Amino acid sequence: MARRSDHSREEIRHLALDAAEEIIASDGYKGLSARKIAKAIGYTVGTLYLVFKNLDDLIIQVNGRTLDNLYDWLTERHGDSMDGHQSLLSLTRAYIDYAEQESPRWNLLTDYVVENGQELPDWYEAKLGKVFGLVEHSLAECNSHHDDLTMRRAARVLWAGVNGICISKIRHRFSLAGGQSATEMAEMLIDTFLRGFSQQ
Amino acid sequence: MARRSDHSREEIRHLALDAAEEIIASDGYKGLSARKIAKAIGYTVGTLYLVFKNLDDLIIQVNGRTLDNLYDWLTERHGDSMDGHQSLLSLTRAYIDYAEQESPRWNLLTDYVVENGQELPDWYEAKLGKVFGLVEHSLAECNSHHDDLTMRRAARVLWAGVNGICISKIRHRFSLAGGQSATEMAEMLIDTFLRGFSQQ
DNA sequence: GCACTAAATTGAACAGCGTTCAATAGTGAG
């Protein structure tokens, strides 16, 4: 039974998060459970609760790793040799690819609802900020006659919009009118938004 | 025990959906369970499974009623005496109000993930279409030099975008950069999008 | 080498979940 000090707390944390990612990838994010994780890493549930406050805590940490993973995915896939507009489009295509190809973990990321009165931890918002930074950077390249605050706001608005499109297409799969793909919808959003944004 | 024919199947369906809505409103959408519903309507779980295929079926039907409710809310709150741009803004404000004030049922609506290989029923997509119709109508009022298909697509893109903003602000509550409210973000999206859309 | 302490780990227990289905109770017909 107990194998005291086989792994440090930090090692157990890593093992558990690795296992959680595998379970999510194979069984979908609803297939995740404390007992499955424990079994996969050769410990029992009790141990998990020494390392994580609860399953919500674990899920936030999984989502944190998904954000890191997403950041890497986006930076790998979109070069910055092009102009801002193209750069934004390629960023968006890369994001939609990610949502489609890594849909279980992307769903978990998007699905998370912050409980009433709760807030996301700072380190989590920092990881989110890093991803937003990519959007801001691309946006800044194609339009520089707005002040910093306006640029940051525009980046957030645009990205929330792109995310909304992903949700409607990938999560809900409904196909109302038009029959555009998520990518086509996102392109329409970006093209039109940018046109409006530059003519202000 | 059994009170045969006290209620028709259709009546039980209504009772159950009413009860489900109340539970969601008071306990949050994660607090919903078959046993709670059964208890609230004076039947047992077994009966629920005669009326609904499973809990997923019930939830889709709750969401259907939420869509009806949302449609009524939107039509009550936004007059159509104004021009298209103002009309779109008022529609959006009404939608955000709904998401904020009816957040448990709105969360359930937004949270629903269509299982792999599944699709939303036709009657559900029809209800969704009715809500989209309001957006299309407003959009058509402020811009009529695009063909029908483009208008429908623009309406969908814009609304998915507004919804994305709601999700990032209301569900995730994160407050990255800018510190705008959901309404301010949505206004920025609509103003900028419409400017770009009319200058095409 | 041994006893002791303190920490790591367990796993049974609790209250809940969705779902099923044999058994039961109530109804209307003959």
Place this chain on the structure above:
DNA sequence: CTCACTATTGAACGCTGTTCAATTTAGTGC
């Protein structure tokens, strides 16, 4: 009054998150 039919039940199954007394282990001092 009995029969057949069906609406309804509720126990059972296997799962869930979470807790915590009990147990095993590692390391220290002797």
